[in-house]
Amino acid sequence: QNTLLKVEDLKTCFFTDSGIVASVDGVSFSVNRGETVAIVGESGCGKSVTSLSIMGLLGSSGKIVNGSIRFEGNDLLKLSKKEMRTIRGNNIAMIFQEPLTSLNPVFTVGYQIRETILIHEKISKDAAKQRVIELLKQVGIPHSERIYHSFPHSLSGGMRQRVMIAMAIACRPKLIIADEPTTALDVTIQAQILEILKSLKELNDTTILLITHDLGVVAEVADRVMVMYAGQLVEQSDVFSLFSAPKHPYTLGLLNSTPKIHRLSEQLESIEGSVPNPLQMPVGCRFHPRCPSAMDLCRQSPPPAISMSEREEVKCWLYAETKEAAGG
Ligand code: SF4
Ligand code: MG
Numbered sequence: 001q002n003t004l005l006k007v008e009d010l011k012t013c014f015f016t017d018s019g020i021v022a023s024v025d026g027v028s029f030s031v032n033r034g035e036t037v038a039i040v041g042e043s044g045c046g047k048s049v050t051s052l053s054i055m056g057l058l059g060s061s062g063k064i065v066n067g068s069i070r071f072e073g074n075d076l077l078k079l080s081k082k083e084m085r086t087i088r089g090n091n092i093a094m095i096f097q098e099p100l101t102s103l104n105p106v107f108t109v110g111y112q113i114r115e116t117i118l119i120h121e122k123i124s125k126d127a128a129k130q131r132v133i134e135l136l137k138q139v140g141i142p143h144s145e146r147i148y149h150s151f152p153h154s155l156s157g158g159m160r161q162r163v164m165i166a167m168a169i170a171c172r173p174k175l176i177i178a179d180e181p182t183t184a185l186d187v188t189i190q191a192q193i194l195e196i197l198k199s200l201k202e203l204n205d206t207t208i209l210l211i212t213h214d215l216g217v218v219a220e221v222a223d224r225v226m227v228m229y230a231g232q233l234v235e236q237s238d239v240f241s242l243f244s245a246p247k248h249p250y251t252l253g254l255l256n257s258t259p260k261i262h263r264l265s266e267q268l269e270s271i272e273g274s275v276p277n278p279l280q281m282p283v284g285c286r287f288h289p290r291c292p293s294a295m296d297l298c299r300q301s302p303p304p305a306i307s308m309s310e311r312e313e314v315k316c317w318l319y320a321e322t323k324e325a326a327g328g
Contacts, residue, residue, distance in 0.1 A: 110148030
């Protein structure tokens, strides 16, 4: 089986004092083994909620109200809390934006990674320690013996993120979900962390689901990309097509506001307007209030997902017309 993760028609809601918010609303996608797939979009588009839904870490106010999440064919939504804990760490691991909050300040980093291994595997403490030292080396940490005995707060942000990656790969997970793994870091360190993610992909054939607002990061590491807006996927494509021939007006807006990739003119534009309030989603296409190409139809009915090729799908009325004209 080539498909590792298959998400179908996922809908995740939060029950707030002001009403029910559907942060993820009808999202379907799959991730194949060995692939790095990115979910990109502005903050508040539902990227993180998608990843937390997969991990079963929504907290008490969030609930998956529809859809399925299949990992190696098994529906994760049907598993007990205990079974889900086993999946996390063993099969699916997560790397967060701010590693300090995910590391325990009172234990050394070596101890924490070693314990993670010992929870999931029956090996001796010594063997686990050796594995940790190897892992620290693998993520490019110099003097790994010394870092083993260091406390999280004594390390730089970049070192802490390396430690988090070492912890994430400690139990050789099949899928790593990395949520804005480089966002809190400065540019040089960002590049180093991206190199590590790339090496994981090459050496361990790890499958990575990467959550980011940064198309520069996508261009660096992803094979495929899904563009998310207002709780929905608006474009899915391989990375090359996305950058060479973007389809959705929102994708175009993101590209025009990304400095590293923007080559057409010197002037950076930002997408006008802001992400809609999920309690008052626009009728029709959710992007229409910000879309320079909006038509009457867009204000009335939501566009369907239109498949442009085997690997490309776009949710926009502009392409429904061309498909019809072409007899598709
Ligand atoms: Fe713009 Fe209409 Fe396409 Fe929505 S459906 S992105 S409003 S052109
Ligand atoms: Mg986020």
